[in-house]
Amino acid sequence: MSQNLSAWSGVLACPLDHYTLIQNPDGALVCSHCGFFPPLIENKGRQVLDFRAEGTPQTVSVSFTLPIAPLDRYQLAQTHFRAPAAARASSTSQVKLKTKLDAGCQYYLRQLLAEHGADVPILDLGCGSGDNTRFLREIGFRNILPVDWSAVGAEILVDAHRLPLKDRSFRIVVSTAVFEHLYNPFVAMAEISRVLDDQGCFLGGASFWEAWHGSSYFHLTPDAWNVLLNQNALYLNDLWAGWGIVPAAISHVLTPGHFRRLGYGIQGLIERVYRLWGGEMAVRKFQLRASGSYMVYATRHQ
Ligand SMILES: [Zn+2]
Known part of the structure; x- marks a missing residue:
C-alpha cells in the first residue's frame, strides 16, 4: 500500500459487501467476509489497487417514493x-x-x-x-x-x-x-x-x-x-x-472542438442583454431553459 493510501486504510472496505478488509501476512488486503481482494495493477504508469471488481456481478436494490413533485x-x-x-x-x-x-x-x-x-x-x-x-x-x-x-x-x-x-x-x-x-x-x-x-x-x-x-x-x-x-x-x-448553452452548442454541435471562447463571449453578451431587460431573474430563467x-x-x- 502506498504511503498516501495507508492513511485511508481505516475507511477502505470491500466494494461488494462493505465488510472490513484485513491485511494478509504478505501485506495484501482481502475482504474478511467474501475473500475479494483488490489486485495491484499498472494504471497509466502507476501501481494502484483496483477495487472495481470488474466482471463480478452484483445485485443492488434501489428504493423509490413516488410521486416526486417536480421543481418549480x-x-x-x-x-x-x-x-x-x-x-x-x-x-x-x-x-x-x-x-x-x-x-x-x-x-x-x-x-x-x-x-x-x-x-x-x-x-x-x-x-x-x-x-x-x-x-x-x-x-x-x-x-x-x-x-x-x-x-x-x-x-x-x-x-x-x-x-x-x-x-x-x-x-x-x-x-x-x-x-x-x-x-x-x-x-x-x-x-x-x-x-x-x-x-x-x-x-x-x-x-x-x-x-x-x-x-x-x-x-x-x-x-x-x-x-x-x-x-x-x-x-x-x-x-x-x-x-x-451557447459555448456548449458552438463547441460541441456547430463547430465541434472549436470556438469555445467565442461561445463564452456570446453567452456573456446574451446574459448582459437579459440582465438589462429583466434583471437577474431573466438571466436565471434563460439559464434554466438550457x-x-x-x-x-x-x-x-x-
Ligand atoms: Zn467482501
Whole structure:
C-alpha cells in the first residue's frame, strides 16, 4: 500500500459487501467476509489497487417514493443560484487559482473549509487528472482521496456504483462532470449518500448537453438532480448553471472542438442583454431553459 493510501486504510472496505478488509501476512488486503481482494495493477504508469471488481456481478436494490413533485422553475430561479451571486460578491479578495471548477463550486469549497476545517475527509469522485484535488489542496484541505474508474490522478480505481468505502466515512464528496458517464445515477448517488456522514455534503455537476463526449448516458436536468438527491436523504441546497448553452452548442454541435471562447463571449453578451431587460431573474430563467451543465450543492438537511 502506498504511503498516501495507508492513511485511508481505516475507511477502505470491500466494494461488494462493505465488510472490513484485513491485511494478509504478505501485506495484501482481502475482504474478511467474501475473500475479494483488490489486485495491484499498472494504471497509466502507476501501481494502484483496483477495487472495481470488474466482471463480478452484483445485485443492488434501489428504493423509490413516488410521486416526486417536480421543481418549480420560477421559484428555483428566486431561491437558488446563490453560489454564482456570492462568488461575484467575494471574488475581489481572493487569490485566483488555476482550476476548471466554476466560481460557484470554488465559493462553496471555501465556505466548507471555513465551516468544517481543513482535516475533514473529502472524496474526489471521478478525479480525472486531479484538477479538483489540486484545488482542494491549494485552498487548504488536507484529507482528500482522489478516486476514478481509470484516470491517472486516482489513488485507487473504483466503480462509482460500488464504492470500496465504509459507511459515513466522508464529510464532503466532490464530483464534477462525472454523473453523465455513469450507467446508473441512482445507484451511484445511493453510494455517495452511504459514505457521507451526518453532516455530509455533496458538491458537483453534470453535463446537460453534449450528447456525445466520451461515453455518456444520463445528462442531468435540475429535476433529475433534485430527484437523485431527494431519494437518497440529501437536500438540494443550491443549484446553478455551469457553462452556458451557447459555448456548449458552438463547441460541441456547430463547430465541434472549436470556438469555445467565442461561445463564452456570446453567452456573456446574451446574459448582459437579459440582465438589462429583466434583471437577474431573466438571466436565471434563460439559464434554466438550457445550459451546458447544471451544478449543485447538496446537504443532509434543509
Ligand atoms: Zn467482501
